[in-house]
Amino acid sequence: MxxxxxxxxxxxxxxxxxxxxxxxxxxWAVFQAPVAEPTTGGIAQKIxxxxxxxxxxxxxxxxxxxxxxxxxxxTDESRPDLMRARAAGCYSAVEVSFVFLSLVLLTGPVWARPxxxxxxxxxxxxxxxxxxxxxYAAALVVRAQMPRREMRDRMMSVYAIAAFLNVPLxxxxxxxxxxxxxxxxxxxxxxxxxxxxxxxxxxxxTALFVALWNLRRRICLKEEMIREKS
Amino acid sequence: MIAALARVELxxxxxxxxxxxxxxxxxxxxxxxxxxxLDSSLTLRPDVACGVFFVSAxxxxxxxxxxxxxxxxxxxxxxxxxxxxxxxxxxxxxxWLAAFVLVLAIDLCLLPPLILFYNLPxxxxxxxxxxxxxxxxxxxxxxxxxxxxxxxxxxxxxIHLALPLLILPxxxxxxxxxxxxxxxxxxGHALSPFLKLLLAADIVFGGLGAAVYGxxxxxx
Numbered sequence: 001m002x003x004x005x006x007x008x009x010x011x012x013x014x015x016x017x018x019x020x021x022x023x024x025x026x027x028w029a030v031f032q033a034p035v036a037e038p039t040t041g042g043i044a045q046k047i048x049x050x051x052x053x054x055x056x057x058x059x060x061x062x063x064x065x066x067x068x069x070x071x072x073x074x075t076d077e078s079r080p081d082l083m084r085a086r087a088a089g090c091y092s093a094v095e096v097s098f099v100f101l102s103l104v105l106l107t108g109p110v111w112a113r114p115x116x117x118x119x120x121x122x123x124x125x126x127x128x129x130x131x132x133x134x135x136y137a138a139a140l141v142v143r144a145q146m147p148r149r150e151m152r153d154r155m156m157s158v159y160a161i162a163a164f165l166n167v168p169l170x171x172x173x174x175x176x177x178x179x180x181x182x183x184x185x186x187x188x189x190x191x192x193x194x195x196x197x198x199x200x201x202x203x204x205x206t207a208l209f210v211a212l213w214n215l216r217r218r219i220c221l222k223e224e225m226i227r228e229k230s
Numbered sequence: 231m232i233a234a235l236a237r238v239e240l241x242x243x244x245x246x247x248x249x250x251x252x253x254x255x256x257x258x259x260x261x262x263x264x265x266x267x268l269d270s271s272l273t274l275r276p277d278v279a280c281g282v283f284f285v286s287a288x289x290x291x292x293x294x295x296x297x298x299x300x301x302x303x304x305x306x307x308x309x310x311x312x313x314x315x316x317x318x319x320x321x322x323x324x325x326w327l328a329a330f331v332l333v334l335a336i337d338l339c340l341l342p343p344l345i346l347f348y349n350l351p352x353x354x355x356x357x358x359x360x361x362x363x364x365x366x367x368x369x370x371x372x373x374x375x376x377x378x379x380x381x382x383x384x385x386x387x388x389i390h391l392a393l394p395l396l397i398l399p400x401x402x403x404x405x406x407x408x409x410x411x412x413x414x415x416x417x418g419h420a421l422s423p424f425l426k427l428l429l430a431a432d433i434v435f436g437g438l439g440a441a442v443y444g445x446x447x448x449x450x
Contacts, residue, residue, distance in 0.1 A: 131399065169427065
């Protein structure tokens with residue numbers, strides 16, 4: 001067990017290092033990239049690199065959470081360590097993804113204001129993200145109030161699956177809901193000089209997600225151990 | 231077994247109709263309150279009526295299901311379900327059916343005040359469309375509510391707080407689809423896209439509920 005923990009610890013440290021290098025490279029590339037046309041936000045357009053990457057990472061995280069949730073619910077109860085590890089994987093993926101989802105919702109208005117002239121528009125993609133944010137926020141708040149570990153883990157797993165299955169439905173519903181045109185482009189058409197900072201940002205935030213997820217997962221497991229001993 | 235369980239649940243509600251009546255009154259008050267937020271003209275627009283209707287009915291259902299979950303926790307029903315040998319999927323289906331009937335009854339009672347206060351036209355085809363949308367939407371909402379009311383049994387928070395928090399965000403797409411679908415029925419637009427999506431929601435939430443209800447009810 002200690003051997004596995006040590007290997008996990010070394011892997012976690014490697015991810016932190018990897019994320020630090022990629023984040024530094026992405027920051028350098030973003031600040032080196034040319035300033036966009038004023039119609040696309042000018043200097044504010046640089047937030048696009050963090051915004052798009054955070055959205056990608058949030059989706060990835062919720063997908064991972066749903067996968068761990070399924071695995072947790074299907075795990076044989078005679079293997080409590082495995083169940084605990086999968087439940088921790090699900091919860092920590094939701095928590096870290098939630099941070100990235102919050103970043104999407106914070107960076108969006110900062111970019112929208114100079115481009116669209118308003119902080120917020122009730123257009124499909126924004127509304128979809130807002131509903132997702134509320135869904136996962138509710139799950140985190142309710143989970144924090146559940147004292148029994150087993151039930152808390154089960155609730156989180158079921159909710160992670162339900163919320164992830166809900167995403168296509170949310171998107172379909174807001175397409176009907178909002179008659180205004182979609183302000184977000186369906187495809188991002190970027191000039192070649194913007195490609196490197198975008199892909200570096202995506203890689204950096206993905207690495208940062210994995211590093212944070214690893215750390216949070218290990219903290220979750222330690223918290224459970226301490227709770228059980230006390 | 232599913233019908234028998236639903237019958238037992240409904241009989242209990244009929245014996246003590248106080249909770250259902252409270253939920254209906256609550257939904258009615260929400261229906262009237264929303265008029266203040268909409269516009270200040272003397273005759274309210276019928277185009278917002280369906281949204282108002284579904285939101286009001288949903289609040290009523292949330293109150294009713296929270297009360298039922300609290301009663302189950304107090305009377306030990308939750309523990310009985312956890313140790314029962316009956317298949318969890320069937321228990322879920324029975325409870326879902328009871329919740330569905332109870333919320334449809336609330337909907338039915340809300341319809342006359344909705345027509346009256348929101349100036350809905352009395353059009354048979356539109357009302358039939360609204361009935362179809364209502365049935366599919368409430369089936370999905372009842373599926374979600376029944377599933378997560380099992381989770382709230384082990385929450386230290388008040389059930390009245392935990393259940394609405396869990397189900398409200400997940401219900402938003404269904405509520406949105408139902409509201410626009412209902413409005414489309416009165417406008418004479420095609421309903422099939424809404425009905426298909428609502429049916430998809432029924433299958434997703436109903437299927438998920440039947441599959442995992444036992445886990446949330448505390449079974450191993």
